[in-house]
Amino acid sequence: MQFHHHGYVSGDPRVRDAEGTGVDRPLDLPEEMDLLIVGSGPAGMLLAAQMSQFPAVTTRIIERREGRLRLGQADGIQPRSVETFQAFGFAERIVAEAYNIAYMNFWGPDPQDPARIVRTARTEDYALKISEFPHLIVNQARVLDYFAESARHGPGRIVPDYGVEFLGLQVHEEGEYPVEVRVRHLVGERAGEERTVRAKYVAGGDGARSGVRDAIGRVHVGGASQHAWGVMDVLVNTDFPDWRTKCAINARAGNILHIPREGGYLSRMYIDLGEVAEDDNHRVRATSIEDIIERANAILHPYTIEVKQVAWHSVYEVGHRVTDKFDDVAEGESRSPRVFLMGDACHTHSAKAGQGMNVSMQDAFNLGWKLGYVLAGLSPESLLATYSAERLPVAQQLIDFDREWSSLMARKPEEITDPSDLATFYLGTAEFPSGFMTQYGPSMIEADGRHQALADGFPIGKRFKSVQVVRVCDGNAIHLGHHARADGRWRLYAFADAAPAGAESALAAWARAMSRPESALRRFTPQGADVDAILDVKVIYQQGYEEVDLGAVPELFLPRTGPLALTDWEKVYAAAPNAWSHADIFAERGIDRSGVVVVVRPDQYVAAILPLTATEELEAFLGQFLRAGAAG
Amino acid sequence: MQFHHHGYVSGDPRVRDAEGTGVDRPLDLPEEMDLLIVGSGPAGMLLAAQMSQFPAVTTRIIERREGRLRLGQADGIQPRSVETFQAFGFAERIVAEAYNIAYMNFWGPDPQDPARIVRTARTEDYALKISEFPHLIVNQARVLDYFAESARHGPGRIVPDYGVEFLGLQVHEEGEYPVEVRVRHLVGERAGEERTVRAKYVAGGDGARSGVRDAIGRVHVGGASQHAWGVMDVLVNTDFPDWRTKCAINARAGNILHIPREGGYLSRMYIDLGEVAEDDNHRVRATSIEDIIERANAILHPYTIEVKQVAWHSVYEVGHRVTDKFDDVAEGESRSPRVFLMGDACHTHSAKAGQGMNVSMQDAFNLGWKLGYVLAGLSPESLLATYSAERLPVAQQLIDFDREWSSLMARKPEEITDPSDLATFYLGTAEFPSGFMTQYGPSMIEADGRHQALADGFPIGKRFKSVQVVRVCDGNAIHLGHHARADGRWRLYAFADAAPAGAESALAAWARAMSRPESALRRFTPQGADVDAILDVKVIYQQGYEEVDLGAVPELFLPRTGPLALTDWEKVYAAAPNAWSHADIFAERGIDRSGVVVVVRPDQYVAAILPLTATEELEAFLGQFLRAGAAG
Ligand SMILES: Cc1cc2nc3c(=O)[nH]c(=O)nc-3n(C[C@H](O)[C@H](O)[C@H](O)COP(=O)(O)OP(=O)(O)OC[C@H]3O[C@@H](n4cnc5c(N)ncnc54)[C@H](O)[C@@H]3O)c2cc1C
Ligand SMILES: Cc1cc2nc3c(=O)[nH]c(=O)nc-3n(C[C@H](O)[C@H](O)[C@H](O)COP(=O)(O)OP(=O)(O)OC[C@H]3O[C@@H](n4cnc5c(N)ncnc54)[C@H](O)[C@@H]3O)c2cc1C
Numbered sequence A, B: 001m002q003f004h005h006h007g008y009v010s011g012d013p014r015v016r017d018a019e020g021t022g023v024d025r026p027l028d029l030p031e032e033m034d035l036l037i038v039g040s041g042p043a044g045m046l047l048a049a050q051m052s053q054f055p056a057v058t059t060r061i062i063e064r065r066e067g068r069l070r071l072g073q074a075d076g077i078q079p080r081s082v083e084t085f086q087a088f089g090f091a092e093r094i095v096a097e098a099y100n101i102a103y104m105n106f107w108g109p110d111p112q113d114p115a116r117i118v119r120t121a122r123t124e125d126y127a128l129k130i131s132e133f134p135h136l137i138v139n140q141a142r143v144l145d146y147f148a149e150s151a152r153h154g155p156g157r158i159v160p161d162y163g164v165e166f167l168g169l170q171v172h173e174e175g176e177y178p179v180e181v182r183v184r185h186l187v188g189e190r191a192g193e194e195r196t197v198r199a200k201y202v203a204g205g206d207g208a209r210s211g212v213r214d215a216i217g218r219v220h221v222g223g224a225s226q227h228a229w230g231v232m233d234v235l236v237n238t239d240f241p242d243w244r245t246k247c248a249i250n251a252r253a254g255n256i257l258h259i260p261r262e263g264g265y266l267s268r269m270y271i272d273l274g275e276v277a278e279d280d281n282h283r284v285r286a287t288s289i290e291d292i293i294e295r296a297n298a299i300l301h302p303y304t305i306e307v308k309q310v311a312w313h314s315v316y317e318v319g320h321r322v323t324d325k326f327d328d329v330a331e332g333e334s335r336s337p338r339v340f341l342m343g344d345a346c347h348t349h350s351a352k353a354g355q356g357m358n359v360s361m362q363d364a365f366n367l368g369w370k371l372g373y374v375l376a377g378l379s380p381e382s383l384l385a386t387y388s389a390e391r392l393p394v395a396q397q398l399i400d401f402d403r404e405w406s407s408l409m410a411r412k413p414e415e416i417t418d419p420s421d422l423a424t425f426y427l428g429t430a431e432f433p434s435g436f437m438t439q440y441g442p443s444m445i446e447a448d449g450r451h452q453a454l455a456d457g458f459p460i461g462k463r464f465k466s467v468q469v470v471r472v473c474d475g476n477a478i479h480l481g482h483h484a485r486a487d488g489r490w491r492l493y494a495f496a497d498a499a500p501a502g503a504e505s506a507l508a509a510w511a512r513a514m515s516r517p518e519s520a521l522r523r524f525t526p527q528g529a530d531v532d533a534i535l536d537v538k539v540i541y542q543q544g545y546e547e548v549d550l551g552a553v554p555e556l557f558l559p560r561t562g563p564l565a566l567t568d569w570e571k572v573y574a575a576a577p578n579a580w581s582h583a584d585i586f587a588e589r590g591i592d593r594s595g596v597v598v599v600v601r602p603d604q605y606v607a608a609i610l611p612l613t614a615t616e617e618l619e620a621f622l623g624q625f626l627r628a629g630a631a632g
Helices: A042-051 A079-088 A091-097 A140-153 A211-215 A289-300 A356-375 A381-409 A421-428 A449-454 A506-515 A615-623 B042-051 B079-088 B091-097 B140-153 B211-215 B289-300 B356-375 B381-409 B421-428 B449-454 B506-515 B615-623
Strands: A032-038 A059-063 A103-110 A113-124 A164-171 A179-185 A194-204 A220-222 A226-238 A246-251 A254-260 A267-276 A305-318 A321-323 A339-341 A468-471 A477-479 A490-495 A535-541 A572-574 A596-600 A606-611 B032-038 B059-063 B103-109 B117-124 B164-171 B179-185 B194-204 B220-222 B226-238 B246-251 B254-260 B267-276 B305-318 B321-323 B339-341 B468-471 B477-479 B490-495 B535-541 B572-574 B596-600 B606-611
Touching: A032 A042, A032 A356, A042 A059, A042 A079, A042 A140, A042 A356, A059 A164, A079 A091, A079 A140, A079 A356, A091 A140, A091 B091, A164 A194, A164 A211, A194 A211, A194 A356, A211 A339, A226 A289, A246 A289, A254 A289, A267 A289, A267 A305, A289 A305, A321 A381, A339 A381, A356 A381, A381 A421, A449 A606, A490 A506, A506 A535, A506 A615, A596 A615, A606 A615, B032 B042, B032 B356, B042 B059, B042 B079, B042 B140, B042 B356, B059 B164, B079 B091, B079 B140, B079 B356, B091 B140, B164 B194, B164 B211, B194 B211, B194 B356, B211 B339, B226 B289, B246 B289, B254 B289, B267 B289, B289 B305, B321 B381, B339 B381, B356 B381, B381 B421, B449 B606, B490 B506, B506 B535, B506 B615, B596 B615, B606 B615
Parallel strands: A032 A059, A032 A194, A103 A246, A194 A339, A490 A535, A535 A572, B032 B059, B032 B194, B103 B246, B194 B339, B490 B535, B535 B572
Antiparallel strands: A103 A113, A164 A179, A179 A194, A220 A321, A226 A267, A226 A305, A246 A254, A254 A267, A468 A477, A468 A572, A490 A596, A596 A606, B103 B117, B164 B179, B179 B194, B220 B321, B226 B267, B226 B305, B246 B254, B254 B267, B468 B477, B468 B572, B490 B596, B596 B606
């Protein structure tokens, strides 16, 4: 965590100074704004937190609810989400508070007496095998609280406008604020009042029954059939020994997905209520909590639960659906999008794979910086078309995975030939539910694979997978990727060739090239801004940290920034292990020892890999989406 | 973190429900209170946070300052303090925010040219070699903020009364509130008003010039000489390559202790101003910041610092002094103490060893639960005499260490024969500055060593050094010691003999004995309270977690507690490593495999070690300080 950088900070360093539109931010929803976010679910709240890092942009977020979410909805947090929380500054807190999944157990009918269940497999959770982040279970409300804090404490000081409902919108062809939005105030002095406000862009994170989706005429495509689950968050006493372990229970009497929750006592049970006929008209929702509990007890036989408190319950009906496009531009039309869909507004799927909240957050992480760059004048509008292009295939992939997983889970015992099927599928596909399978294809912000071989372990289009390195200034082992916060900046990691700091080398030549006044770094950085305001350049030497002489490191890597023009000491790293670090990032990620530049997007995806010598190619790549000489 | 235990918690689980005196706690300082804490430094604030866990007790804390501390004072946090922060629930947050010390470097005169300094040694910091907690540097103000939060969010809802000055006190021989305290309001409506309030006990954490100390006639003993330091927290640009590494710099021109601070930019420098003559009359304090900076530059030669901002500076004069006794009872007098001294009020020493704030907090951690138990009627008053008896020797030991360390550091270069002296002393004594050397002697709360051999790795009287174990209910690897929060409870760790759960064994017999109505556990637990309200019993089996059948574990270890009588699943552990844990606590701590009970105090010190068979001895030990049949 870096601070004191603009002068001494006495209080909580997580509370940043207000800047730009964050200074004197009006309490009331204004008439005009750059970005209007609809809905404060995981997608909307992440987007708000991200936009708070772009205080030049006026962002508002409206939410129908009168205040924070209190109960229910999703609770499964995949490692990719925890990685994202790290970037937003609250991973360590939510990990301390959440249930950490260590195992998933499988239960099935006892072959001796199929009316009883027995444990058929224990599987170690995949998260810590493929990531440095755990797999968590925690109330969606708490995730939203943390993002709300991040939005409120960022320079943009963004706070949701609760009790404001989206009614409809119209995109005009002209004008500075072309999106006209109708809203209704539900609370406060203005309760009941309908208003029209105007925005440059609208992001619809308004959930499965999205009004924004309807307003732009998008179609939610997918099977008509819905799957229904009885869901309950309960405090119970029980003799079921795996009450505190995640379990898939597949009994003659039905199926349960059992999920222990944060705090050591609460658990969530998903009791399968099966496919819902098209003409059911939500009759399934009438299923009472007593019925759900009775069903749970039948499935758990010979074990029983005695329910002491029902914190929340619901019948959750969901179909596999994906919206045909995630913005308001028709296929073939050439204008840039003005309205975007995120999260459940554009894809829904079962709760079984625990993906809903996670994928929704990644939608917003993908969209946020793009809106920030375009609205701040740093990037051309055409950047915005990459949002739908990148996220739609991810949603489609998710639906496919979920369909397979759900149908495996929904099998009747007599359909199961190999009881370890489920466990095998679960582990074999672990990268997917962890959130690490997403790979974006070539585009204006994703280079092709021509130099991929220079750094095999950083697949272009996948998220930058961190490794420990040693910070030269103080010898601390730190995760290179964790230094990159969700502050909207691009990262350029210069992995040095073998020569030490001070010697002539490809790295030294790269640093000179990047330091020229006409270099990419200078041209794409707005007038008057810090040299690392947009492109945050770091160097990783192959040597041990003791061998890197800070006095001989090019100034590019020790820039002086901020109002006091203070040296930033945290851009110079060493790869060779020391007493506190055990990895060599060059070896771990197959980085060519003749030197490589890895370009990483603000949402942590690897955008390009280049040899140190290819400074013109780097410049050309950056020029595809960055504007030279922006006003700043 | 356990919660939802009294029903579902939707918000931040760190904010506990108010209880007892925490419900409707008056904003104004009342006329009468159980405990009055004077001073909101590290000692006072830790005590407030601890007392917030005893909501039956009315605790107030007065502080002369008008609000929170903003700047300066101590910043070195030893691993024992981070361990303590873990118990108070904020370790992960402060670690994320602080500077983590990885190395300490030593600089001395260049033998070729003694006017210049050169690096003479790099030493790896000791913390992570002897503890799972790091060695941190962070503003004292932030430590106080975290304790303030903990006090405010605990059931007692304790908030300091800022702007109230202690003037004097008198201890009467009779009455329910025998301590009469004179205070003056400095702010608010009552500003200027002097009042008399009454307390059962007073804890003086009012710093080096303690008025409480004077009021009880205690004498601050020690050399008359003071040592003076110019201290500055500065933002600079410099070519000194170790600016972000902790360094001891020993130059011809003088000595510097250099300490990088949190946030990546700030550093603190202690510039030695030498011993102050008795007749100096604080003239040394007139040393200007310009002089201090000039001196620093002279010492750093050939490197220079260009100071961009001075966040704080001070001339800090301190002598080696210990108060003759830490309470108001004269040697030989038989009554129980009413007034206690903590922290700088009873011991001062140089800043060099970075101990001040740390030892002060441990004073308060030692005192807090004792006051809580006596005031709640759980323990006899005689318990309070152990405070001074235990902490005075610690202070004396600290002074001795500090004197040696300071004089080593203060040597002139020509006095130094072996330049690695300092580094050797520093590492050789690492357990001391880490805060782990403290060992309390036998007393009513510390058993003698007769059974020590049963668990060599848990020396009686030293703090319980945690090891990872596997939580049986969910297979998570967790630190056994970290489950024990600063909630005022005693821990009884029952390390099982070799038989598995369910089989007849010494453990099973122990559990039966402890479950009898006339057992220690029942007798010392107040009427109507949860069975683990005072004595928190946990079991550690030798087997792997998969082999421990929760259905066969004695009910003692799966108690039903809270208003809903919910099973607590987090008291049963397994020692054999699994996929996530690599230690076997029996092997790591030399625990006898025929089974052992380890008794640990609320402040985390090992109080007794017993064989499983010695239930009467255990009962007798607990009976020395716990009252049977307390009201609850
Ligand atoms: C009742 C319910 C139960 C669920 N249960 C589970 C579960 O058990 N497991 C699981 O994995 N997932 C569950 N989900 C799905 C999961 O919560 C979502 O996948 C996830 O929340 C998607 O995030 P989002 O930000 O896209 O949308 P949401 O979290 O749905 O957020 C949409 C927000 O928009 C607001 N909104 C909607 N319309 C308007 C409007 N017109 N004007 C203003 N605001 C509006 C809503 O109030 C809401 O706060 C559940 C969802 C719901 C609604
Ligand atoms: C100016 C200063 C600089 C220091 N610099 C360093 C340093 O550089 N390095 C280092 O390691 N240690 C330093 N220390 C020492 C370190 O801060 C202490 O060891 C540590 O704070 C001790 O904690 P404490 O709780 O015992 O007392 P303190 O932190 O001193 O707290 C005492 C509190 O009591 C309050 N108080 C005092 N008298 C009254 C009264 N009559 N009524 C009400 N309230 C009262 C004070 O305002 C203060 O908040 C410094 C201390 C001071 C005062």
